[in-house]
Amino acid sequence: MDGGEFSLFRTLFDKQLAMTAIQGGRKGIVAQNRYDEATLRESAKACLEAAASAQPDENWDFAPLSQNEDFVLGEVTPDTDKLFFRCQELMASVKERFPTIIMEQMIVAHKEVLKAKANSYGVLFSTHQGSYQVQLMFSAHEGEKASSFFGGGVIADNLDKPFLELGSIEKDLADVERQIDTTSVGGKFEGTMVVTPGCVGELFYSLLADFAGEGGLLSGTSPWKDKLGEKVADERITLSLAPLDERIVCGDRTTSDGFRAENFDIIKDGKLSAFFLSLYAANKLKLPRGKNDSFNVVIAPGDKSIDEIISTIDRGIVIGRFSGGQPSSNGDFSGVAKNGFLIENGKIGPALSETMIAGNLADMLNHLRAISREQVADGMSVLPYMVFDGITISGK
């Protein structure tokens, strides 16, 4: 749907083949999308040539043979009529309950994937999976006044529920309706920041990549490079990568290196318990590899409701989206707080515009005020509200 109207219906058939060659410690990768014999031979030749061009590095390797398995996940055959019905239902609900919303774009899809991963050690995993995906982009309008736009996505393995009930779609629509008239915070102060579940994902993406991911560790710039087993966050924070969690839809069953995927904790009760490393990086750094590479983040909930938590905040903001650059590799960030609200005397006030925030992701983890009891599961992650003190908040 574009501009609130159905515009396109499409069916796509594609193939992907990625070959990786490691020969004498030299690695090359070739990927293309045809399976005919001539193309396969040509690709294999190109892959070996690419590897031959590389420098040797003994740390490249594939997963060894363990237990091969075939997986079937989700709903592999789409119910097209019901899918279309759910779209119409959502648009009718939006029109009735959120009349100021313009749905700039809604993309609804069913994706069926049949994939196999094999290597020369005998590893062979196959997966046949199907899932429904809902992507929305919308804003609210009154005359010539408009809110900021908001985008969100959900993955589901069935069509049992109306789309409005998935993830945080209903709350997001309601919040955006209240963001047509905005104010800036005025001045500069150090305050409390309530991060919505969707925005938690954005912020932790950079943190995990730079602090616990292999880029920062291979280049030696990660502030956590020597902190395995040490406290890096408030003890109430437990953060896992969990593609096998039942709330994750069609999570990966294998890693890119060919291992069977397992859930694992990056932070457990505030302590750094593992890094997010490929087999290559693990070999190179002499550290354990990550047990999956899917980035399905699950953060453990707290024991208070978000309303209870907000009632204790004297002055702060709610942030629904962060418009900023990639945080620096030491965690420094600054940018614009989008889709947010002012909090004063324990109550949510007007929506915000032109409000900047600055802080440091690593410091934030140690200045946790609270984690909400509520979690939002969007099929890709399971995240609560997180509330941090000590954020620099400035207005126009």
Place this chain on the structure above:
Amino acid sequence: MIQDLLTNKKYLFASGANTELRAQRNLNRRAVLLNGALVGNVRTEQFGVSARVYENGVYGFSSTAEYTDETVKDVLQAASENAAFLARHAGKGKGPHKAMAPNRIVTAYDLNDVEQRTYIEFIQALDGYIAQKYPDLMSRTIIATADSMEKLLCVSNGSDGHSILPRSYIYVVMTMAGADGQPVELYEVVGGGYGTFDRNYTKPEDCYAEIDKLYDRLRQKAKDGVYPEAGTKTVILGGILSGMLAHEAVGHTVEADLVIGGSVAGPCLNKRVGSDLVNLVDFAHTAFGQPTPLPLYVDDEGTAATDAVLIKDGILVGYMNNRESAERFNMVPTGNARAYLFSDEPLIRMRNTAVLPGKSKLEDMIASIDDGYYLLDTNNGQADTTGEFMFGVTFGYEIKNGKLARPLLDTTISGVAFDMLKTVDMLSDEMIWASSGMCGKKQPMPVGMGGPAVKCRVNIGGTRWRPCRRRARTRPRPTSPTPSPMSSTWTEASSASSAPCSTSSSP
């Protein structure tokens, strides 16, 4: 070259509908050296055919990776069936698009797909130069990339086409210890642009001057860099930043699909959105008598590409359209419907978007500012459909009493585009282009952007924290299906943010 299996299928096009057939091949090549170690060595190819049918006001689309006479017929049939399905449920009672004169537009390019060894050996030579000459660096990353799109297009109404769009670039990322020992980073696109790698890069020595300049800037930033004072300030945006402004903060808001979706530009047509000095154009294939960085001659709907004039003398005068939106707004389509892969439907996209130069000399612009900033490089930016934008700034200088002063550490600027453009009071008489960008509005897309130095008022924010540091990133694989309607990544589609609206220029 893609064999033509399309033209002889025109007899299958249904009357009363618009039909497009497109066969397309995308090639990507990439090699990455991190401190001398080859950590990336990848070649990819995606090839297939698609069909799109417009009937009763809705589209049906289908694609497949097989390219034979039979599969061309299959996708055509599937697209027709999909259009019929949607028309049954949500038809709008519209007829086909307005007729266009038939034509065939061919862009020739001898696509020399060089071996992977060529990329690796070239950046190894650069790495050796840097390692030997600049041993004080904490880390160095060199990335060679090349991509190309070859499209064969056959339409029922308009221009058929056969085009090839090749690009190639080298990125150099350097990290050095700052004054407090924390790493400070800077990167540069060294050479490159339109064309294959072998034509853009013949000798490593040709890159040394740009590498030396990058090192010099990094050294200034690391040793003497300061944070700007936060607040609303008079600044000069260098051409890279004004190009980002043209694309991200203004360009997206005047794409007709986003206008229909409620962007700030909707109520602003034929109204003042900038000072008299501001002119903004999305160029197709020629600008100022020269080829644009990424020339486009025909779009994927068969519209011959012409320039889209967006802002003239400060007045918003037009949008970028596809054929359907052009009819809705009673505008002339200018060839902005572009698809990234064979399996993508065309969307309204920019081509080469630029703020036009003015008449001022840069030195006079600097001399006119008592207390401000000259902002030269950016690595990312984000904008809203309201026009509110945020750009990261990675390099610049203070301006004190009309002269450049201390270099800047990483900071951000923000503002509202149509407010900020009204503060523009000087534009330099020279402009620069950038073309390594990859816009990420639903699909990635190579785009060019450019501009002159622009004097204006923006919000600039320091940070209270330690000096920022940046480096090449190895990202975990995004799993979010969140749409990125207005995002751009300068370098690679795979790193597109899951945020609804973002631009990243980190390599």
